[in-house]
Amino acid sequence: MNIRTAAVRILNSYHHQYFNYENKIAATSDGLKLSGKDRDFLYILVKGVILHRSYLDFVIEIAAQRSVKKFENTVLNLLRVGVFQYLILETPPHAFTNETVDAARQLKKPRAIGLINAVLRHLLLKDELKTRLAELPDNESLAIQFSHPQWMIDRWIEHFGIANTQIIADFNNSYQKIYFRHNPVKISWDDLSQILKDSGYTISVAIDSPILFFSTDTPGELIRSELFNKGFMSVQDISQSLAVRLLNPQPGEVIIDACAAPGGKTGMIAQLGGRESIVNAYDISPAKVQLLKNEAFRLGLDFVNYGVADARSGTFPMADKVLLDVPCSGTGVMARRADLRWNRTPQDLETLLVMQREILTNMVNAVKPGGVVIYSTCSIEPEENWQNIEWFLEANPDFTIESADNFVEAKWCDKNGAVQVLPHLHNETGGFAVRLQRR
Structure with missing residues (x-):
């Protein structure tokens, strides 16, 4: 055919x-x-x-x-x-x-x-x-030429300017490099890199700490390989790993990943915290929780606990650290998800903002005194990022921001202490994360 x-x-x-x-x-x-x-x-x-x-x-x-x-x-x-x-x-x-x-x-x-x-x-x-x-007017020409909804282009022009909006839209239409996260639970990097080379893969290390990320010229082939099926690696964008680095999982800690599906961040948390940590991963969907379990099985992470729970209203055990990778518009990862731009509406953003604030309000009840909550999105929209944090801090004066540059490279950090990755500044998929500590 x-x-x-x-x-x-x-x-x-x-x-x-x-x-x-x-x-x-x-x-x-x-x-x-x-x-x-x-x-x-x-x-x-x-x-x-x-x-x-x-x-x-x-x-x-x-x-x-x-x-x-x-x-x-x-x-x-x-x-x-x-x-x-x-x-x-x-x-x-x-x-x-x-x-x-x-x-x-x-x-x-x-x-x-x-x-x-x-x-x-x-x-x-x-x-x-x-x-x-x-x-055509510049904004209409840009929306057509780079194939984005007009409302989305117009709001980006308002927030970022027309030149940066063109860069973002062009980035979203480009084929971005696929990164793989090494799984040290199953195999050492020395052994994996040698197997990859012997198998004919050309590899390039992107980040080597705290977990190594690499790329290859033939990512599709590697994803379909037995090496991938054995759990020696996972696919994850570097920008999406920064929230876990900000969380800084340590052995012995009780950690909650409250909106865990599809499981990329849960896996990285478990790999960093190790068997001495207690990692509890939740999602509202039973089907997605099963996907989490399947991924953990592939990676050999048999010490992670799972549950079906609604982060907006459920009751959770107390934890040293809580990751809230909340449902969001996904406007930072549209280069990965081709159909997302056509499925989003301005009304979706309003609905998501309500959900995000409900999750924040409920999940802080699970944070121990002196504990940490990480709020993260894969969005570049100010409403879903800093505006939510400003709202939260006003309602919760017992929390303060810990500067992100204590945990990740300064190039990923904004002037207010958060991780903020923007396609037009970093040439990477977009994301946001802030570390909030309870006094």
């Missing part, structure tokens, strides 16, 4: 908020028994079309001289895949045209071939695209 055909079929099923395109790609790849190279190309096509959707539709409407709403879904996704190959992947015109037409035949859309040829030929007139974009 033509890989473009498989991509279109996956995109045809992308129609609701909870669609997991990565699982769909994996299932399709397994079903078709795709090679690693073809599997990776399928991923690029599907994720790329989702990422660049509004720009692709803008281009298609110019070329076809009709609204994309008038296209049948399969034909529209065929065109999106073809336009993506030409404008984003820079595939030669004859190649992407022939491949898209072949996919149309396989999908039993022969009547669409003439339209597809006409639209794709029109794409060669790139100057017209530039002219049409230049006619």
